[in-house]
Amino acid sequence: NTLNFSGGPGALPDVVLNQVQQAIINVPEVGLSILGISHRSAWFENVVRETENNIRTLLGLPADYHILFLQGGATQQFSMVPMTMLRGKKHPAEYFDTGYWSRKVITEAMREGPVRVIWSGEKEGYRRLPTDEELDFSPDAPYIHYVSNETVEGLQFDRVLGRDDVPRVCDMSSDFLSKPCDAGKFSLIYAHAQKNIGPAGVTIVLVRDSVVQNGPTNLPAFLDYRRQVEAHSNLNTPPVFAIYVVMLVTRWLLNDIGGLENMARINQQKSVLLYSTIDNSNGFYHNWGDAAFRSDMNAAFTLPTPELEDKFLHEAELAGFSGLTGHRAIGGIRASIYNALTLGAVEKLSNFMDDFRFKQHG
Numbered sequence: 001n002t003l004n005f006s007g008g009p010g011a012l013p014d015v016v017l018n019q020v021q022q023a024i025i026n027v028p029e030v031g032l033s034i035l036g037i038s039h040r041s042a043w044f045e046n047v048v049r050e051t052e053n054n055i056r057t058l059l060g061l062p063a064d065y066h067i068l069f070l071q072g073g074a075t076q077q078f079s080m081v082p083m084t085m086l087r088g089k090k091h092p093a094e095y096f097d098t099g100y101w102s103r104k105v106i107t108e109a110m111r112e113g114p115v116r117v118i119w120s121g122e123k124e125g126y127r128r129l130p131t132d133e134e135l136d137f138s139p140d141a142p143y144i145h146y147v148s149n150e151t152v153e154g155l156q157f158d159r160v161l162g163r164d165d166v167p168r169v170c171d172m173s174s175d176f177l178s179k180p181c182d183a184g185k186f187s188l189i190y191a192h193a194q195k196n197i198g199p200a201g202v203t204i205v206l207v208r209d210s211v212v213q214n215g216p217t218n219l220p221a222f223l224d225y226r227r228q229v230e231a232h233s234n235l236n237t238p239p240v241f242a243i244y245v246v247m248l249v250t251r252w253l254l255n256d257i258g259g260l261e262n263m264a265r266i267n268q269q270k271s272v273l274l275y276s277t278i279d280n281s282n283g284f285y286h287n288w289g290d291a292a293f294r295s296d297m298n299a300a301f302t303l304p305t306p307e308l309e310d311k312f313l314h315e316a317e318l319a320g321f322s323g324l325t326g327h328r329a330i331g332g333i334r335a336s337i338y339n340a341l342t343l344g345a346v347e348k349l350s351n352f353m354d355d356f357r358f359k360q361h362g
């Protein structure tokens with residue numbers, strides 16, 4: 001089988017794919033294909049309930065949070081968050097500009113209200129993240145927003161930012177459920193599914209009840225967290241299939257992996273191996289970001305010349321590695337090692353990288 005190192009839709013666990021195959025033909029409890037089961041059925045109600053409970057258990061989520069399964073991707077959250085929390089506010093929300101996705105978030109927020117960019121990595125080409133000494137948070141901000149893992153540049157925060165008296169909002173699309181997370185420190189967390197926990201089509205939002213209650217009352221229903229909460233993520237036809245797969249993945253995380261601490265340990269073994277291959281290559285492989293901030297999920301790196309990069313990608317494809325082309329915004333190579341990609345798969349990539357390098361030196 002081809003190994004999926006893509007930074008876009010990521011790999012899913014084999015056990016889950018096997019269950020999905022069966023469900024596409026027939027879900028025994030219902031006697032129908034998953035693709036034809038009603039979103040109003042009792043069966044689907046249970047799917048939503050179990051998925052919510054699994055996420056609550058995995059994260060130890062406090063009781064005053066709602067879990068929503070929404071559509072529109074993480075991109076829709078770029079707007080829904082400021083529509084709810086920034087419209088009509090006098091003081092600016094504080095946004096981090098740490099990479100490709102942050103920039104998109106900021107553009108959307110500025111349509112809704114005042115924004116202050118509290119730190120920007122633009123001048124340095126988005127190769128590092130800020131240290132605490134560089135940050136000066138205002139107590140008046142309606143909230144702060146950051147992206148916990150910049151998927152394109154491969155930069156990941158290893159700490160919670162901000163101050164406890166200002167709400168935190170975080171885009172965790174590319175590292176959600178990859179490690180434990182102190183979710184109770186955030187007012188709102190959003191993550192689309194297509195990295196670690198399912199196929200595209202569903203976006204998970206964890207939102208504190210007070211945020212929902214304090215939001216404006218004149219938003220379109222679809223963009224209104226309050227209406228989505230009232231409808232239990234069933235305001236219009238939800239992506240039944242995508243939510244079902246998320247349920248299977250959260251079961252896998254709980255029962256097969258044994259929780260997020262175990263998941264984090266495995267993910268770290270994978271990234272340590274990959275980065276040691278880069279670091280021990282005498283500069284042949286060059287990491288995009290500063291080593292102190294590099295991500296356990298996406299390793300972005302370059303080779304000495306664009307020609308060598310093309311050759312690397314070509315040979316990697318032939319050797320059974322898919323999705324290694326870097327994001328179009330920065331080029332180079334990107335190896336994404338989301339939850340379902342095994343340590344064995346990363347070992348294969350690491351051996352391939354060593355072999356490729358030795359061959360170039362004759």
Ligand code: PLP
Pocket residue numbers: 008072073074075076101147149150151152171172173174192
């Ligand atoms: N945020 C991050 C961190 C991402 O990596 C992506 C896409 O890869 C997005 C947001 C956009 O997500 P979507 O395509 O689901 O709108």
